[in-house]
Amino acid sequence: xxxxxxxxxxxxxxxxxxxxxxxxxxxxxxxxxxxxxxxxxxxxxxxxxxxxxxxxxxxxxxxxxxxxxxxxxxxxxxxxxxxxxxxxxxxxxxxxxxxxxxxxxxxxxxxxxxxxxxxxxxxxxxxxxxxxxxxxxxxxxxxxxxxxxxxxxxxxxxxxxxxxxxxxxxxxxxxxxxxxxxxxxxxxxxxxxxxxxxxxxxxxxxxxxxxxxxxxxxxxxxxxxxxxxxxxxxxxxxxxxxxxxxxxxxxxxxxxxxxxxxxxxxxxxxxxxxxxxxxxxxxxx
Numbered sequence: 001x002x003x004x005x006x007x008x009x010x011x012x013x014x015x016x017x018x019x020x021x022x023x024x025x026x027x028x029x030x031x032x033x034x035x036x037x038x039x040x041x042x043x044x045x046x047x048x049x050x051x052x053x054x055x056x057x058x059x060x061x062x063x064x065x066x067x068x069x070x071x072x073x074x075x076x077x078x079x080x081x082x083x084x085x086x087x088x089x090x091x092x093x094x095x096x097x098x099x100x101x102x103x104x105x106x107x108x109x110x111x112x113x114x115x116x117x118x119x120x121x122x123x124x125x126x127x128x129x130x131x132x133x134x135x136x137x138x139x140x141x142x143x144x145x146x147x148x149x150x151x152x153x154x155x156x157x158x159x160x161x162x163x164x165x166x167x168x169x170x171x172x173x174x175x176x177x178x179x180x181x182x183x184x185x186x187x188x189x190x191x192x193x194x195x196x197x198x199x200x201x202x203x204x205x206x207x208x209x210x211x212x213x214x215x216x217x218x219x220x221x222x223x224x225x226x227x228x229x230x231x232x233x234x235x236x237x238x239x240x241x242x243x244x245x246x247x248x249x250x251x252x253x254x255x256x257x258x259x260x261x262x263x264x265x266x267x268x269x270x271x272x273x274x275x276x277x278x279x280x281x282x283x284x285x
Contacts, residue, residue: 069249077253084238089257091233095151095223096261099158100216106159107166108208114167115174115200125171132164136225144230154226154234161222162215166208173207174200209273216265220258 051071057063058070065073078085110128114121140157147153177200185195227236235254242250 066246066248069252073249074252074256077249078256081250081253085235085253085257088233088235088238088254089261092220092223092227092235092258093261095154095226095234096158096216096219096265098151099155099222100162100219102155103159103162103215103219104166104212107163108170111167111170111174114171128164128167131160136161136222137229140225140229143226149230149232154223154231157226158219158222161225162219165211165214165218169207169211169214170204173204176207177203205277206273209269209277213266213269213273216269217262220262220265224258 055071058068110124114125114128136157139160140153143153143156147156174196181199182195185199190198223234224236224239227234228240231237235258239251239254242248242254
């Protein structure tokens with residue numbers, strides 16, 4: 001008696017792909033915007049609640065404006081004195097960008113030297129770390145004496161503040177490269193420069209951007225400290241004179257500009273990182 005061949009097993013049912021080949025809703029820049037909005041919503045709601053509480057408290061307790069102005073008064077000043085604030089903010093932003101650029105270039109070069117040479121590391125790295133124990137307010141008057149009341153002393157102050165996180169994070173990133181990948185390239189006969197460019201630099205980039213985000217935000221602090229000690233222009237100069245005249249609402253308006261400046265610079269570095277490191281972008285999806 002002949003036997004029939006066994007019937008093949010049915011393939012498991014698979015859902016048909018979406019028509020039109022549409023990408024997932026959370027893919028690409030649109031998904032990034034949605035995730036960013038979701039992350040920004042809780043702090044924005046908390047900030048709005050604090051501002052409303054501040055407004056209510058000032059009005060309920062009848063606090064004089066020269067002690068604590070209401071947010072509505074500060075908002076009105078942001079509109080009425082917009083030209084003055086923008087002009088002074090442009091000076092401070094120039095100091096911040098120039099100081100940050102100098103510190104970034106010098107910091108990256110110094111980090112490469114520290115990583116490449118044990119002698120340089122032993123001689124310079126402890127001094128770089130020890131430099132952070134010096135109070136910045138103790139350095140600012142010296143910079144004014146050395147470089148004058150102009151732009152140069154503020155640039156130097158901003159550069160000194162942001163120098164440390166760039167150097168330390170870059171050195172840590174260069175050391176974080178996969179040792180197996182480094183050894184493989186050595187076996188294949190790669191030169192130290194090829195290993196640096198192909199393995200160590202890509203591994204260090206996330207660390208560099210992390211330090212850069214911190215540095216670019218704190219560079220605003222360095223520029224303002226320099227303006228507090230001695231300046232003729234800038235938001236720090238404006239704050240000192242407004243405070244002496246009990247124009248506290250103008251002080252708060254300058255603080256708003258400084259905070260917005262730091263946030264925009266932080267966001268710009270984050271956007272550059274998002275574009276420059278596609279592998280990090282793919283891992284966040």
